[in-house]
Amino acid sequence: MKNNKISIIGVPSDYGQHRRGVDMGPSAIRYAGVVERLDRIGYEVLDEGDILLKHDKVKKVQDEQLKNLDEVIEVSSQLSDKIQDVLGKGRFPLILGGDHSIAIGTLTGLGTKYKNLGVIWYDAHADLNTPETSPSGNIHGMPLAVSCGLGDERLVNIAGYAPKIKPENIIIIGARSVDPGEKELIKKHGIKVYSMHEIDRMGMTKVIEESIEYLKKRNVDGVHLSLDLDGLDPLYTPGVGTPVPGGITYRESHLAMEMLEESGFITSAEFVEVNPILDERNKTAEVAVALMGSLFGEKLV
Known part of the structure; x- marks a missing residue:
């Protein structure tokens, strides 16, 4: 990491999904x-403390296709403003979630500075659903689509501009639970995906090497890492809301973080979907912190 100044921003939001605790x-x-x-x-x-949520914790579903839309918009707007403030001070934004819907606000704030932002989406899910394709209406399954300008216009146009990122600047790593509508968007927009099949066949070293080269060729002016702890196998991260067996190992994840640190490529990061209620003695949070250590250059010797 080239930036030695880190600002931590907490986003205690669980509005993007239905399981309490991730806040x-x-x-x-x-x-x-x-x-x-x-x-x-x-x-x-x-x-920097936490984003302060104005709404009561009792959720108001409002719309079954876009659950808790008003609350998600409010959180996203506040987070975007905070990230812009941190960037203006020349600091590295490190965001702690919260469910993955917070990435809407993250990418909105980052998009005010980076006009050709690259995104590494480390996740079991593609998060490319729209209200029409989502099987649940949970917005934590929509942040990548929203950030690409796809979906409800109220979400898409937060901060008054869209899209926030380009589909061709996205790399999804660890996918193993992708809905039919998401598969169509991946094909239509040429989004690069390394599923568990590719990781198993190629190895994590090759996946990260190719990802770095791919984004370099795209001439990105910044790279955001969005890491959902369910990207790892539930054996290592039991405290997540939507666990999917057969995921990335603990050691593979450390290798990925170490290689990203060595690249000097990452300009912002977020770690999301840690749910202490579902966890075992804070194991998932401890894994998140250990991975942050590797991402920021922690060495054994």
Whole structure:
């Protein structure tokens, strides 16, 4: 990482899905020692606190195809503003979720600075659903589509511009649960995907090498890492809302983070979907913090 100044932003939102508890993710990650760990590595870490949610915790579903839409828009708008503030101070935004719908706000804020942003989406899911294709209406399954300008116009046009990212600048790593509508969008827009099949056949080293070269050829002006803890196999991260067996291993994930750090390529990152209620002794949050250590250059010797 070229930027030695990190700003941590907590987003305690569970509005994008139906399982309670993920709003405690930022607290669990802090409890697992993220600030202390990054400080030991040598970073200047400023914990900016949490985005303050104005709505009551009792959810108002409103629309079965876009559950908790008003709340998601509010969180996204606040997060976008906060990220713009952090970027304006020349600091690295490190966002702690919260469910993956918070990426709508993250990518909105980043898009005000980076006009050709690359995105590495480390996830078991593609998160490319629209209200028409979503089997659940949960917005945490829509953030990539929304950020590409696809879906409900109220979400798409947060902060008054769209799209936030280009489909051809996206790389999905770890996919193994993709809905039919998402598959169509992947084919239509040429989104690059490394499913578990490719990871098993090629190995993580080749996947990350190709990803870095691919984004370099796209002449991206920044690269955002959006890491959903369900990208890893549930054996390592039991505290997630939508676990999918057969995922990326703990060691493969560390290798991926280490290689991304060596590339000097990552300009922002978020770690999402840690749910302490579903976890085992904060294991998933501890894995998240360990992976952050590797992403920010922690060395054994």
